[in-house]
Amino acid sequence: MYKILIAIAFTLMAFPAQALDSTVTVTPVFKTTRTIADQPVQLPQKNVEVIVSMYDIPPGAELPVHQHHYQRYAYVLSGTLSVNNLESGKNSTFKQGEFVVESLSQWHKGANNGTEPVKLLVIDQIEQGAESVTLRK
Numbered sequence: 001m002y003k004i005l006i007a008i009a010f011t012l013m014a015f016p017a018q019a020l021d022s023t024v025t026v027t028p029v030f031k032t033t034r035t036i037a038d039q040p041v042q043l044p045q046k047n048v049e050v051i052v053s054m055y056d057i058p059p060g061a062e063l064p065v066h067q068h069h070y071q072r073y074a075y076v077l078s079g080t081l082s083v084n085n086l087e088s089g090k091n092s093t094f095k096q097g098e099f100v101v102e103s104l105s106q107w108h109k110g111a112n113n114g115t116e117p118v119k120l121l122v123i124d125q126i127e128q129g130a131e132s133v134t135l136r137k
Contacts, residue, residue, distance in 0.1 A: 029075070030099035036092055037085060037103035044070055047128035055120040057081070062111040065136040070126040072102040079118030082111045107136055 033041055057063070057079070065086060074081075076094050083092045083100070086107040094100050102108075112118040124132040 029097070032101055035071075035101045035103045036083065037088060037090070037106055039104050041071060041101060042104060043125055044127040044130075049126050049128040049130075051124040051126065051132060053122045053124075055118070055122055057110070057112040057118040057120070059112055059115050059117065063109050065107050065109045066133050067105055067107050067136070068102055068124075068133060069105055070124060070130060070132060071104065072125075072132065073123045074100040074102065075121045076100070077119040077121055079112060079116050080114045081118050081120065082113050084109055084111070 035041060055074075074094075076096050076098050078096050080096070081094045081100075083094065083102075084090075085092075085103060086109070088106070092100075126132050
């Protein structure tokens with residue numbers, strides 16, 4: 001019986017050692033204070049609402065011309081997204097693993113000019129009840 005208790009004790013002592021071998025890795029992805037239009041990042045001043053969405057954009061698809069009055073962020077999970085800022089004329093391309101801080105109050109559009117679908121994780125920080133996107137009429 002004594003040998004069984006010692007075996008159990010040694011077995012239990014091994015588990016915490018295994019837990020210590022597990023490491024958590026944190027890899028910084030992106031850090032900025034500016035949007036892709038070189039504007040300062042601006043946050044809502046009251047009643048902040050966070051909206052998280054997934055966008056699936058098939059090859060050849062184009063998003064309508066739009067703008068954001070509140071800060072929007074996007075992380076490219078797959079594919080390649082092309083963004084055309086109609087006010088500055090600047091074209092930007094974002095690939096899998098890249099992060100985008102979208103321009104504020106500037107007309108722009110996105111497109112998937114590639115051969116594989118684009119999947120985006122989109123995060124909006126808006127004033128509660130406000131619209132995150134304004135489409136150009």
